[in-house]
Amino acid sequence: xxxxxxxxxxxxxxxxxxxxxxxxxxxxxxxxxxxxxxxxxxxxxxxxxxxxxxxxxxxxxxxxxxxxxxxxxxxxxxxxxxxxxxxxxxxxxxxxxxxxxxxxxxxxxxxxxxxxxxxxxxxxxxxxxxxxxxxxxxxxxxxxxxxxxxxxxxxxxxxxxxxxxxxxxxxxxxxxxxxxxxxxxxxxxxxxxxxxxxxxxxxxxxxxxxxxxxxxxxxxxxxxxxxxxxxxxxxxxxxxxxxxxxxxxxxxxxxxxxxxxxxxxxxxxxxxxxxxxxxxxxxxxxxxxxxxxxxxxxxxxxxxxxxxxxxxxxxxxxxxxxxxxxxxxxxxxxxxxxxxxxxxxxxxxxxxxxxxxxxxxxxxxxxxxxxxxxxxxxxxxxxxxxxxxxxxxxxxxxxxxxxxxxxxxxxxxxx
RNA sequence: CGGGGUGUGGCCCAGAUGGUUUAAGGCGCCUGCUUUGGGAGCAGGAGAUCCCGAGUUCAAAUCUCGGCAUCCCGACCA
Numbered sequence: 444x445x446x447x448x449x450x451x452x453x454x455x456x457x458x459x460x461x462x463x464x465x466x467x468x469x470x471x472x473x474x475x476x477x478x479x480x481x482x483x484x485x486x487x488x489x490x491x492x493x494x495x496x497x498x499x500x501x502x503x504x505x506x507x508x509x510x511x512x513x514x515x516x517x518x519x520x521x522x523x524x525x526x527x528x529x530x531x532x533x534x535x536x537x538x539x540x541x542x543x544x545x546x547x548x549x550x551x552x553x554x555x556x557x558x559x560x561x562x563x564x565x566x567x568x569x570x571x572x573x574x575x576x577x578x579x580x581x582x583x584x585x586x587x588x589x590x591x592x593x594x595x596x597x598x599x600x601x602x603x604x605x606x607x608x609x610x611x612x613x614x615x616x617x618x619x620x621x622x623x624x625x626x627x628x629x630x631x632x633x634x635x636x637x638x639x640x641x642x643x644x645x646x647x648x649x650x651x652x653x654x655x656x657x658x659x660x661x662x663x664x665x666x667x668x669x670x671x672x673x674x675x676x677x678x679x680x681x682x683x684x685x686x687x688x689x690x691x692x693x694x695x696x697x698x699x700x701x702x703x704x705x706x707x708x709x710x711x712x713x714x715x716x717x718x719x720x721x722x723x724x725x726x727x728x729x730x731x732x733x734x735x736x737x738x739x740x741x742x743x744x745x746x747x748x749x750x751x752x753x754x755x756x757x758x759x760x761x762x763x764x765x766x767x768x769x770x771x772x773x774x775x776x777x778x779x780x781x782x783x784x785x786x787x788x789x790x791x792x793x794x795x796x797x798x799x800x801x802x803x804x805x806x807x808x809x810x811x812x813x814x815x816x817x818x819x820x821x822x823x824x825x826x827x828x829x830x831x832x833x834x835x836x837x838x839x840x841x842x843x844x845x846x847x848x849x850x851x852x853x854x855x856x857x858x
Numbered sequence: 859c860g861g862g863g864u865g866u867g868g869c870c871c872a873g874a875u876g877g878u879u880u881a882a883g884g885c886g887c888c889u890g891c892u893u894u895g896g897g898a899g900c901a902g903g904a905g906a907u908c909c910c911g912a913g914u915u916c917a918a919a920u921c922u923c924g925g926c927a928u929c930c931c932g933a934c935c936a
Binding site: 452453454455456457458459460461462463477479480528531532533534550551582584585586588593642643644645646650661677700703705769771772773802803804805806807808809810811813814822824825826834 | 859864865869870871884885886893894895896897898927928929930931932933934935936
């Protein structure tokens with residue numbers, strides 16, 4: 444994409460209305476814009492990152508054999524009444540239709556998915572089943588905070604699984620954990636993300652959170668380095684003890700919950716009378732699990748974990764563009780050379796942001812490239828052209844190297 | 859929901875003991891010239907319900923009251 448065509452641009456100064464690093468920097472770099480407290484718009488650069496994260500999640504969900512659907516955000520009141528959550532939830536956005544009928548802007552979708560799946564599934568032969576969506580959720584938080592880390596409108600990947608018995612759910616639960624770690628690995632968060640024992644809420648003794656260690660996080664977790672596990676402070680009674688090995692000297696860290704998975708058991712299948720016929724011909728209540736994952740939080744966490752004083756540093760798989768090509772040449776010949784390199788890179792299938800803006804000093808292009816944080820920076824300048832080459836530098840490196848124009852194909856095929 | 863901070867061109871902000879303010883400066887934007895390896899220079903230009911409402915006053919960006927927005931701390935977080 445040509446940067447001269449991009450309708451957004453970065454700001455020299457930090458936005459006053461944000462204090463968290465992720466929101467400040469993403470707004471400054473032109474990735475997101477705040478519409479109201481806890482509600483953000485994704486701009487072209489930010490949307491590209493968001494869609495990369497979505498794509499990773501879809502691939503890993505496909506590997507699980509989960510089927511994608513899209514449920515509505517605007518939901519009728521009745522199912523919420525049926526499970527008691529109409530009153531139990533204090534974060535519901537409610538809205539009335541013209542017929543005075545009350546609707547709920549869904550904060551999660553157990554109430555919708557359970558009756559839906561019930562309609563099609565009557566036999567144990569249809570199980571296990573995993574159904575997921577990537578969709579907007581609404582939670583009327585009393586206090587939003589930390590930019591993308593806690594908003595009132597956010598996107599969640601929510602997977603629901605249906606099983607004949609507890610053993611099957613337990614096995615599936617472990618497989619989902621693996622898939623989640625694969626997602627976090629691809630998002631560059633693996634090293635700092637811990638499977639964390641947390642409150643099971645109304646469903647079970649524990650749930651499991653995936654907590655990414657960062658000072659920007661709002662949770663406190665205690666990490667067992669032996670087991671690579673953590674326990675959320677909220678469920679610690681007296682002393683922090685590893686639930687796996689019993690170790691007591693755990694590391695206390697701030698962390699952001701980027702995912703939360705639950706064994707729901709029969710809570711929702713009972714509420715909606717969802718049973719299947721087993722092999723003996725008897726009706727059995729379906730055993731359910733649910734697996735949430737916050738996309739905005741993942742993006743925010745990536746930013747909190749990967750940056751330096753100059754700006755963002757995107758992991759390769761989620762970067763808005765793989766390369767940022769800067770034309771800092773000063774004459775027509777130079778511009779043609781940069782243009783030609785851009786076209787060559789496109790033909791090679793590389794995602795490139797081409798800074799073809801004129802009358803912009805070179806320094807501002809470097810600053811912008813650092814701020815936007817594409818993994819590779821390519822520079823064509825009068826100097827490099829003298830050597831029939833362009834410079835390539837990784838975002839994290841301080842020194843680049845020259846690559847001859849003739850060797851573009853070879854270079855990108857081998858890297 | 860309790861406590862605290864902030865609200866002035868698109869952005870960052872000065873002005874706050876009421877009156878020389880015709881609301882200053884920087885960034886960005888427009889025009890022209892110049893410049894090009896770390897957010898460049900010169901000249902000219904456009905752009906403002908000073909968050910909203912009420913009040914005090916001869917006079918309010920400035921004082922008072924009410925509201926709204928936003929950030930932060932706490933509580934909450936299935």
